[in-house]
Amino acid sequence: MFELNHKFGSGESSDERAVSPVIGVILMVAITVILAAVIxxxxxGIGDDMQQDPQAGVDIDDADEExxxxxVTSLGNADGVALIDPDDGHVLHDGKVVIEDDNGGDDDIEIDLTSGDDAVLDATGxxxxxELNDEASEEDEHTVNVVAYIGDDESITTDNGEVLDDQVEATATIGGFEVVGSADDG
Structure with a gap:
């Protein structure tokens, strides 16, 4: 029987031959655990937390100095576009708004909206x-940010105290512009 083992066996003990199957089992268990974790x-839904920045297309026409x-030319993946006062982060609303000029003074600007009470645009077109009102001086410049947003994680409050779209998950500034005052000669 000794010679039979010697003839067919490799001469290794039974402990040494079990090394290869044990490594195979360990590798199979590891692969199974990794696959289960990925699935x-x-x-x-852990993989759904990767939020894209909002993207929208706007046309800013500043042909008139005042x-x-x-x-809005395209909403892209955004829920809407808002005009934001960069000083306090509030959404501009219809009517007169006090906004700080680039020289540190406060001026009123006139907001004329074609949709709603706030400067929030939620549809293409x-x-x-x-528009600056007549009290603004000629050298005053007012900066307004145009922001695209996707709804629901961080609130943006309007000047009226309302919360834009409950809460906003992500915002991205897609443009900005300055309105320059002009002296009223009349």
Whole structure:
């Protein structure tokens, strides 16, 4: 029987021959655990947390020195576009708004909206016009940010105290413009 083992066996003890099957089992278990973790990530929605920045297309027409018109040409993946006062982060609303000029003073600007009470545009083709009132001085410049947003994680409050679209998950500034004052000679 000794010679039979010697003739057919490799001469290794039975402990040495078990090394290869044990390594194979360990590798199979590791692969199974990794595969289960990857599948669980997508099934449980953990992979859905990768939010894209909002993207929208706007046309900013500043042909007139005293007014600027912002039109939405495409919403892309955004839920809407808002005009934001860069000083306090509030959405501009219809009517007169006090906004700080680039020289540190406060001036009123007139907001003329074609949709709603706030400078929030949520459809392609909508537009808003921002115009300085007559009290602004000629050298004053007012900056307004145009921001695209996707709804629901960080609130943006309007000047009226309302919250834009409950809460906003992501915002991206897609443009900005300045409205320059002009002296009223009349």
């Amino acid at each position: 669980a990530t997508f099934v449980l 007014e600027v018109t912002v039109s 909508t537009e808003v016009t921002v």
